Amino acid sequence: MPFDARDLPTAPIRTLATPNRPVAVWLLSVAFMILVMILLGGTTRLTGSGLSIMEWAPVSGILPPLSHAEWERLYHLYQQIPQYQLVNDGFGLAGFQHIFWLEWTHRLWGRLMGVVFLVPLVVLTWRGAIRRRLLPRLLLLFCLGGLQGAVGWFMVASGFFPDSTAVSPYRLVIHLSLALILYVAILWTGLSEWRPVATTQAPGSVRRLVQATVTMVALTILAGGFVAGLHAGLTYNSFPLMDGHLIPDGYASLTPFARNLTENIAAVQFDHRLLATITVTLALITAVIGLARTSLRLPFLALGLVVCAQYALGIATLLWVVPVGLAAAHQTMAALLLTTAIICLHALRRPSLPHLRGPQP
Numbered sequence: 001m002p003f004d005a006r007d008l009p010t011a012p013i014r015t016l017a018t019p020n021r022p023v024a025v026w027l028l029s030v031a032f033m034i035l036v037m038i039l040l041g042g043t044t045r046l047t048g049s050g051l052s053i054m055e056w057a058p059v060s061g062i063l064p065p066l067s068h069a070e071w072e073r074l075y076h077l078y079q080q081i082p083q084y085q086l087v088n089d090g091f092g093l094a095g096f097q098h099i100f101w102l103e104w105t106h107r108l109w110g111r112l113m114g115v116v117f118l119v120p121l122v123v124l125t126w127r128g129a130i131r132r133r134l135l136p137r138l139l140l141l142f143c144l145g146g147l148q149g150a151v152g153w154f155m156v157a158s159g160f161f162p163d164s165t166a167v168s169p170y171r172l173v174i175h176l177s178l179a180l181i182l183y184v185a186i187l188w189t190g191l192s193e194w195r196p197v198a199t200t201q202a203p204g205s206v207r208r209l210v211q212a213t214v215t216m217v218a219l220t221i222l223a224g225g226f227v228a229g230l231h232a233g234l235t236y237n238s239f240p241l242m243d244g245h246l247i248p249d250g251y252a253s254l255t256p257f258a259r260n261l262t263e264n265i266a267a268v269q270f271d272h273r274l275l276a277t278i279t280v281t282l283a284l285i286t287a288v289i290g291l292a293r294t295s296l297r298l299p300f301l302a303l304g305l306v307v308c309a310q311y312a313l314g315i316a317t318l319l320w321v322v323p324v325g326l327a328a329a330h331q332t333m334a335a336l337l338l339t340t341a342i343i344c345l346h347a348l349r350r351p352s353l354p355h356l357r358g359p360q361p
Contacts, residue, residue, distance in 0.1 A: 020193040022129055026120045027190030033113045034183045035335055040106045041179075042331035045228060046324045049099035050167060051083050051159040053107070058149065062111060064104055071097065083165045110149055117142055134189070141185055148178050169229025169262065176225045180218060183335070184342055191346045198349045202294040207348045209286040213303070214341045216282055220275040221334050226262050228331075232269040233322040239315050242270060276314055283307040283341070296347055303340045310337050 044050050054077040055061065065071045075096045078084050088095065121138055124130045130138065155175045158168035227233055242248040248266040260267040287304035290296060313330040320326060 017197045019196060020129070020131065023124060023134075024190050024194035026124070027186055027193060030113065030117050031183060031187040031190055033109070033116060034179065034186065035332065035339075037106075037109055037113065038179065038183075038335045039328060039332045040102075040109055042328045043324065044102050044106045045167075045172075046322070046327050047099060047102055048083065048087065048166070049102035049106075050156055051081060052078055052096065052099040052103045053156075054078060054081070054160070056153040056156075058111070061104075061107060064101075074100070081160050082163055083159060086163075087165050110152070114142075114145060114149075117145060134193075137185075137189065141182065141189070144178070144182050144185075148175070148182060151175050151178055166231070167229070169226050172229040173222055173225040177222060180221065180338070184338070187339065187342055188346060191343065195346075198347070200294055200296055200347050202290075202296075202348045206286075206290055206293050207345070209282075209289060210341065210345045210348055213279070213283050213286045214338070214345055216275065216279040217334075217338050217341050220272065220279045221338065223268070223272040223275050224331075224334065226268045227272045230263070230265050230268055231322075232265040232272075233318055233327070235265055236269055237318055237321050239318055240273075242266070242273075276311060280307050280311045283337075286344075290344065294348070296344065299340065299344045299347055303337075303344055306333065306337045306340050309333060 053061070054074070065074060071093060075093050078096055121130075121142065125135065151171075152175055155167050155171040158164065158171045159166055236242040236248060240246070248270055250266045251264070251270060252260055252267070254260045254264050261271065262268065284304055284307065287300045287307075290300035290303070294300070310330070310333045313326065313333055317323070317326045317330045
């Protein structure tokens with residue numbers, strides 16, 4: 001009998017290496033929704049809207065107030081917290097409604113994300129469109145999404161403490177960290193379903209550069225969380241010097257020294273500037289080397305352009321004393337920068353199928 005290559009047992013390999021486009025589109029859509037959530041969250045924080053809803057009602061909170069009496073009840077609750085008494089005293093029901101709608105939209109979007117994740121998960125699983133090995137990861141991601149909602153309330157509740165007019169910077173950074181973990185995990189999984197097998201050849205040094213860039217972008221974003229939590233962008237509104245100094249006076253004014261890294265406005269802003277400068281330098285080096293030593297053009301070009309745009313946005317936000325539009329754009333661009341770095345890293349990942357890895361040293 002003549003040899004026929006079709007007789008070889010290739011089905012399992014084809015299953016692992018074949019793109020799963022429906023699942024990929026679904027997951028990448030959820031990732032896009034997280035980007036929108038980051039924009040909404042930034043705007044909510046910048047406008048001081050996050051403390052306007054005093055109740056955590058995951059189900060009943062879907063509906064906004066439907067009567068004047070309900071508006072008055074919620075406004076009365078808001079009048080009890082320090083933010084109203086120290087910042088917004090006397091701004092009236094109309095002012096309260098303005099900040100309420102921002103926070104309500106933020107929370108509604110989070111609920112909608114849960115539905116957009118859960119319903120396709122059930123349908124695609126029932127239809128057998130999700131690979132069995134992927135299902136535990138997706139269930140874990142859904143649980144992390146629910147945890148993020150709880151952490152969000154944990155963060156908001158810190159703004160109800162006596163003499164507190166904003167949420168705790170520490171809880172804000174925890175909330176931001178979990179959002180980044182969730183976003184990167186969903187983005188990576190979606191990209192892997194779109195392109196299961198890595199095909200781009202690159203030296204290990206380029207891959208390590210991209211890994212370092214991803215790490216620096218993430219660290220800079222988290223440092224920015226402390227800048228936001230302390231409202232540190234409202235001071236030292238000059239660049240590159242801070243009140244005429246490269247390193248501001250009072251950088252190490254708190255004891256023990258570690259407190260300066262998270263509680264000292266001068267140190268927190270300087271550290272964010274320093275990390276951002278290191279990140280833009282590293283990302284540009286990575287983009288140039290990636291363009292020269294790999295076949296990837298668009299991802300590395302995007303990395304270089306986005307990091308420059310983000311650095312410029314950061315400087316403009318600082319010099320113009322944190323206008324809401326610029327600051328929200330800066331936060332969103334940070335997420336887009338992380339996205340481009342992750343896309344580069346994903347394209348350069350090592351092949352996951354043994355028969356595609358080639359001879360091992």
